[in-house]
Amino acid sequence: MRAEGIANVRRILCLFPRYTSSFGTFEYAYPLTDGVRAFMPPQGLLLIAAYLPAHWPVRFIDENIRAATAEDFEWAEAVLVSGMHVQRRQMNDICRRAHAYDLTVAVGGPSVSACPDYYPSFDYLHVGELGTATDQLIARLSRTPSLPEQQVVLKSVERLDMTRFPIPAYELAEIPRYFLGSIQYSSGCPYQCEFCDIPGLYGRNPRLKTPQQITAELDKLLECGIMGSVYFVDDNFIGNRKAALDLLPHLVEWQKKTGYVLRFSCEATLNIAKRPEILAGMREAYFATIFCGIETPDPVALKAMHKDHNMMVPIMEAIQTLNSFGMEVVSGIILGLDTDKPETGQHLLEFIEASQIPLLTINLLQALPKTPLWERLERENRLIEDEGRDSNVDFRLPYDDVITTWRACMGRAYQPDKLLERYEYQITQTYPHRLQPPPSPERASWKNIKLGLIMLRNIFWKVGVLGDYKLHFWRFALRRLARGEIEYLISSALVAHHLIKFARDASSGHTNASYYSLKLQQASVPAE
Ligand code: SF4
Helix, strand or coil: CCCCCCCCCCCEEEEECCCECCHHHCHHHHHHCCCCCECCCCHHHHHHHHHCCCCCCEEEEECCCCCCCHHHHHHCCEEEEECCHHHHHHHHHHHHHHHCCCCEEEEECHHHHHCHHHCCCCCEEEECCCEHHHHHHHHHHHHCCCCCCCCEEEECCCECCHHHCCCCCHHHCCHHHECCEEECCEECCCCCCCCCCHHHHHCCCCEECCHHHHHHHHHHHHHCCCCEEEEECCCCCCCCHHHHHHHHHHHHHHHHHHCCCEEEEEECCHHHHHCHHHHHHHHHCCEEEEEEEEECCCHHHHHHCCCHHHHCCCHHHHHHHHHHCCCEEEEEEEECCCCCCCCHHHHHHHHHHHHCCCCEEEEECCCCCCCHHHHHHHHCCCECCCCCCCCCECCCCCHHHHHHHHHHHHHHHCCHHHHHHHHHHHHHHHHHHCCCCCCCCCCCCHHHHHHHHHHHHHHHHHHHHCCCCHHHHHHHHHHHHHCCCHHHHHHHHHHHHHHHHHHHHHHCCCCCCCCCCCCCCCECCCCC
16 A cells, blocks of 8 residues: 555655675675676665655665766755664765755654664654654645754554555565565564664564565566566565465466476474474475575574574574575674683684584674673673674773684685685585476576676686686586586575685674674775
C-alpha cells in the first residue's frame, strides 16, 4: 500500500549515503565485474520511496554509485536519508549539503532509531520502522516543505503490518550496479545476544510478509535487471521456523518458473543445523550461502554473550551439516570479548583451518547503543568514546594486544594460498551437494553468458596477469577450467580477491578493526 489522502505534490530526493570501506561490502571485487558500484540496494529507503504518495515525484540516488548533484538538490523540495551507524558521518554530510540549498531533510533507518542524538542538524527524525512516523512525516511535508522552526522527532508508535508493505521501489535504483540483490521476508529475532541491537530495534517476535509478496518482489528485481544472487536481509531467516517452511515451496516454484537464474543466500542462527527439513527446502530453492554469526568457537564466550543457541549442535558438526546441503557457511567472528585470552587468536586460526570456511568477517567487539552489552559496560564504566580508537569497549586484555591479534588473524587467514585452499575444499566437498539446476533458456541467455565472459576476462587480466598472487590463482583456476567449473571460478575469484586485498589493508593497519568504528571514517571511493 501507499500513503493516501495527500493533496499537495512534493518532489522528494531519497539519498543513500556512502559506505565506509569495509570487509563486508566487497568493493575490491567490483573492478572484476561488469560495472558494479555498490553492495546491495538499500531496502529501507526504497521501501519509503515506494510508500510515498503515488503522485509525488521521487528521485533515488545511492551515493555509492553517484553523488547527488546541484541539479538534484535544486529539483527537490525535501530530502530523505537513511543509513546505519557506520554511515553516520556521511548522513550528516548529506544534511549539511541539503541545507545549503535550504532544503528540509529527514533521516530514518536503524541508526537514528537507536541514537537520535547522533543527528542534531536534521529537521525531522523518523524513529522506528515504516508506520505512524512515516504518515506524520508525509502529512507535514504535504502541508509545507519549509524547514520547521526546530527539530521534530516523529516516532512510529504503530508499525505498518509487513503484509501491507509495498514492493520496494527497485525501479528507481540502478539494480545492475549492485553486487547482490536484497530482499526482506521477516524482521526481528527471538534471541537476545548481548551485543546485538536487533531485538531492541525490531522486536523478538518476527513480523512477516507473505510468500506472495516475496515472489512478486523477486519478479520485480528480475524485471529491474538483477543477476547472480539475492540476499535475504532478514535478521534471522529462521526467527520463525514455520514461516521459513511456508515460504520455501513458493521459492522453489518461482525458481522453476524463472529458470533458476538467481541463487539465494541468507542469515540464520547456527541451530538451523537441527532443522534438516528447512535445509532440504533451502537446497531445493537454490540457497547457496548462509551467514551464521558463529562469533567465537569458545563455548565459555558463547555462554557469556547469551548465544547458547550456537551450541545446540557442536559447531563443527553444524557447519558440516550445512555443507552437506550444499551451502557454504559465511561466519561472523568477534575479537575483544571479555572471555578472550592471549591465545584466542591462535584458536581462531585453528578453527578457520578446521572449518574450512573461506569467508569470515572478523570484527572487534563494539558496544552498540540500546544493547545489553552497552548497558553492562556503562555500569562497569567501560565505555570509551574516542574516535581515535577502533572500539568503544575497554577490553579486559590490553587494547594494543587485541588490535595486534586482529591484524595478525586477518593477515594469516587471508593469505592467498590459504584462502584459495578453503575455496578448493568448498568446491570439492560442499558445492557438489547443491541442487544442479536444470538447463534453462534463462540461464543460457546471451546476457548471462556475456556477463560471465566479461568477468572472466577481468579476472584473468587483473588477477591472473597483473595480480601479485598469480601463481596461487592459476593453480586454483586451472583446476576449475579443467573440470569446467567456470561458475565456481568466477564466484570464488571475485570474493577471494576482495578478501585478500582488504585483509592486506587490515593487517597493515589501514582499515578499522570494527565494522562499527568511527575511526578513519572517510567515505570510501568505489574501486576503479
Ligand atoms: S541471533 Fe543474531 S540477530 Fe538474533 S539476537 Fe543474536 S546476533 Fe542478533
